[in-house]
Amino acid sequence: MATSDSDALVVRQVRAGNSLAWRQLIERFEGRLLAFVDSRLRDRAASEDVVQETFIGFLTSLPHYDEKRDIEAYLFSIAAHKLTDHLRKQGRRPIDQFGSDDHGRPLDEVPGGARAASSIARSGERRREEERVLSESMGQLVREWLARGDYDRIRCMELLIVKGWANKDAARKLGLTEQAVASYKFQTIARLKDMARRSGMSLDDLNEG
Known part of the structure; x- marks a missing residue:
């Protein structure tokens, strides 16, 4: 349908x-x-x-x-x-x-x-380049959040990305709704993808895994 x-x-x-x-x-x-x-x-x-x-x-x-x-x-x-x-x-x-x-x-x-x-296989060099771009982009985002005092977002992404927590656990820990956490996650991924594209990396080269 x-x-x-x-x-x-x-x-x-x-x-x-x-x-x-x-x-x-x-x-x-x-x-x-x-x-x-x-x-x-x-x-x-x-x-x-x-x-x-x-x-x-x-x-x-x-x-x-x-x-x-x-x-x-x-x-x-x-x-x-x-x-x-x-x-x-x-x-x-x-x-x-x-x-x-x-x-x-x-x-x-x-x-x-x-x-x-x-048949899709990326070389180790390409993977390292992706990791470098993503690391630099994430660092830039954190600096932006710090500059405007967006500490909830920083703590949220630390739990999700660094510690690998589930959305519901991060929401409970931070006193946020799961929807707010999902929104933070969505916005961050969208920004990272956009920054990667501007660095010359294809959108499809990003892996959420």
């Missing part, structure tokens, strides 16, 4: 960095995605993490998203792939025989499927 005009508008707003549209998208689909993932994992905390990764995967794949495609079906496709990746990392038998490609896209969005994804 094709996406509606209202869904297409939301996608365009998210692409433009509209944090309200991003929160609305999360509110609309988070419950259904969580029910889907938890029915298979039977682990609430792990399921919440998979759903968060689903939304990040959606954000990462936006440059490739066809607005004619049903947004709900697309999100559930990403969730299924993230669920499979999670099971593989645990050494458990995947429910579905597919995963995400190197750019966070579902393999059914990639010509050639798993074979095409497995």
Whole structure:
């Protein structure tokens, strides 16, 4: 089923960095995605993490998203792939025989499927260059936040990026809503991608993993 005009508008707003549209998208689909993932994992905390990764995967794949495609079906496709990746990392038998490609896209969005994804390999030198650009960009963002006294954002991203906390845990620790934490995360990733592009790095070269 094709996406509606209202869904297409939301996608365009998210692409433009509209944090309200991003929160609305999360509110609309988070419950259904969580029910889907938890029915298979039977682990609430792990399921919440998979759903968060689903939304990040959606954000990462936006440059490739066809607005004619049903947004709900697309999100559930990403969730299924993230669920499979999670099971593989645990050494458990995947429910579905597919995963995400190197750019966070579902393999059914990639010509050639798993074979095409497995052929994507970055050299160690290219990886180091990415890490250098991202490190410098993150440092610049932290300096900006310090200059305007945005300490909640700094503490939030420290918990998410440095310590690897889940959104819900960071929200509880900082006394913020999970939506606020997700918004901080979304905005930071969007800024990092933009800074990377201005440094000559392709948007698709960034990996959320």
